[in-house]
Amino acid sequence: MLLTKFLPIIDKSFIGKTVLNKQKIIEKTDPDRIYIENIRSFFNLPFSAAKFFCELAVKEKIFNRKKGYICPNDDCDRIILSVSDGQAVPDEITCEQCKQKDEDEFVFLTNDLKKLTFYQLIK
Amino acid sequence: MNSDNNILYRLLKLFPVQTLRENFLVKTKTQNSIINEIVQKYQPEEIYNFSYNFFNYTRQHIYFFINDNKNLNLFESPLLSSVPLFKNNKTDSEITQFYFYNTTYSVIIVADGDNFSRENIDFKVPMKITITKNYLRLEFTIIEKNISAYINTSNRIINFSKTIDEKYILLKLKSESPKFKELNPYDLNRGIKYLWKNDIIDSPFVKWKKSRSTSTEAMDEEFTLKEQYPELFDEIIYAPLKRTIFNIRNGDKYSYNHFISEPSEGEISFTTFAKNKDAKENVIDQILTNN
Numbered sequence: 001m002l003l004t005k006f007l008p009i010i011d012k013s014f015i016g017k018t019v020l021n022k023q024k025i026i027e028k029t030d031p032d033r034i035y036i037e038n039i040r041s042f043f044n045l046p047f048s049a050a051k052f053f054c055e056l057a058v059k060e061k062i063f064n065r066k067k068g069y070i071c072p073n074d075d076c077d078r079i080i081l082s083v084s085d086g087q088a089v090p091d092e093i094t095c096e097q098c099k100q101k102d103e104d105e106f107v108f109l110t111n112d113l114k115k116l117t118f119y120q121l122i123k
Numbered sequence: 124m125n126s127d128n129n130i131l132y133r134l135l136k137l138f139p140v141q142t143l144r145e146n147f148l149v150k151t152k153t154q155n156s157i158i159n160e161i162v163q164k165y166q167p168e169e170i171y172n173f174s175y176n177f178f179n180y181t182r183q184h185i186y187f188f189i190n191d192n193k194n195l196n197l198f199e200s201p202l203l204s205s206v207p208l209f210k211n212n213k214t215d216s217e218i219t220q221f222y223f224y225n226t227t228y229s230v231i232i233v234a235d236g237d238n239f240s241r242e243n244i245d246f247k248v249p250m251k252i253t254i255t256k257n258y259l260r261l262e263f264t265i266i267e268k269n270i271s272a273y274i275n276t277s278n279r280i281i282n283f284s285k286t287i288d289e290k291y292i293l294l295k296l297k298s299e300s301p302k303f304k305e306l307n308p309y310d311l312n313r314g315i316k317y318l319w320k321n322d323i324i325d326s327p328f329v330k331w332k333k334s335r336s337t338s339t340e341a342m343d344e345e346f347t348l349k350e351q352y353p354e355l356f357d358e359i360i361y362a363p364l365k366r367t368i369f370n371i372r373n374g375d376k377y378s379y380n381h382f383i384s385e386p387s388e389g390e391i392s393f394t395t396f397a398k399n400k401d402a403k404e405n406v407i408d409q410i411l412t413n414n
Contacts, residue, residue: 030334037312037332037363037387046414047310048189077330077365078337114388116332116363 005062005121006039031121034063054119063119070114071095073103079116124274125245131162131170133273134247137264138173139396142180146173155275174249175210175221179404180397181249182265184289187309187389193256202252202300206292209249218254223247226287230270233279241283244274250292258309258411261296263289265394308389314414315369315386316360323372323409325349330365332387337365363387371406378402 029038040050057063068079073095080095089110098106135143140154149160161170201208201220210221228244251262267273271280297304318324325347330339340348340355347370349356366385371377378398384391391410397403 033334035332035334035363037310038361040310040313041316041361044313047313116387 006057031123034119034121036117036119057119062122064122066118066120068116068118069093069110070116071098072108072113073098073105075101076103080113081110082118084120124242127167128162129274130245130247131167132158133244134170134174134249135161136273137181137249137266138177139180142177142396146177171209171223174223177400178221178249178251178262178264179400179402182396183393183403184263184265185391185393185407186261186263186293187311187391188259188261188303188306189309189389190254190256190258190306195254195256198254198259198302199300202254202303203292203296204299205295206250216255218252220252222250222252224250224287224292226285228266228270228285229283231281231283232276233281235278242274244270246273259303259306261293263292265392308387309414311384311386311389311391311410311414312364314410314412315364315384317413318409319349319356319369320360322349324369325372326367326369328368329359330367331359332363332365366390377406377409379406382406 034054036047036050036054039045039054040047043050045053054063055065058065065085066082067085068082069089071078071080076095076098078095078097081089081093083089091110092107093110093113095103095106095108135158140157143149143157143161147157147161147165149157149164151157151160195213195216195218198218200213200218201211201222203220203222206222206224208220208222210219212219224247226246226248228246229241230244231239231241233239246266248266249264253260253262268282269280270282271278274280315324319326326349327342327345327347328339329348330337332338340352342348342351348359364384364386366383368381368383370381371379379393379395379402381395382391382393391407393403393406
């Protein structure tokens, strides 16, 4: 699915030729969570080119852009909330795992959290 | 506890003793006595100049940000107005700004028995900002977590808080420099993975992003991941890397045996002293030229 929808974007470019041997790997990718680094490493692109193709896929309505908010506790470091572009977020987010683990801090101001961009294939 | 000489002593403690011995005329032999001798014999300005010239020898946390617009003239000068600037150099291809920021650690010193006292320990810490047409790079000197190393005591020290740290400086930069605020971390996954694929580095501790979780692999003893689990390596090489330790296989050539990187955030840390002035740049060049 990811392959058939996303590849035409790459195929229009010079790197299209190197794509076929990556087929198995890309088919294993979770279509709901595609990181720029997944695309970058599949096609051995510079980061900026991989980001460009992902953004092109958003424009062509193949991908949804999403944002994951990361728990800042070193031992956690997981995405605690993910939202689509433009979706409202609360002012504060609680990391339930850190709360259960009795960490000193588990409620965070959303604006202070690091964000990770990823993409979702539109089915 | 916080005289000018105490603060100069702590500044010199951030450098390897060999580098001090080679660059100051001293008669004494142990680290403490060498530093005390330098502080007594040399002017503060000479010590600051030494810190500037031999900054590459310190242990460092380095943050890279991508400079998309390739234009150096858009950056404020200095970028950080609330921190004392020591040197500011500009050429057509590079801006470097060297600062000393002041920070205070609040600690509790536990003496024998139940006696304890609360003390403030002041530091003057060197940091450097470099802006090229490709990136902005922030280099922070690492202060050891074990503060007793800086105040010459055998008593137990409990760190309580510090007034200024890297996070604070990053926030200050964002508030004082609108240009800096626009920059995104320089993703280093490609350069790091090139070195890993080509067996220049391997990892005893890897953290990486799976599609719906974050995974870590902490190798036992001296084992490294690619050597022991080549199939897992083939999987990881397609994932965003998080904070990972890398052993350099031919450490002598690079003068470091390991470094730590969070490639997706553009961060590299050298937590040991450099053995020569070019050591840090050699590793960074390898990463950037293959990125």
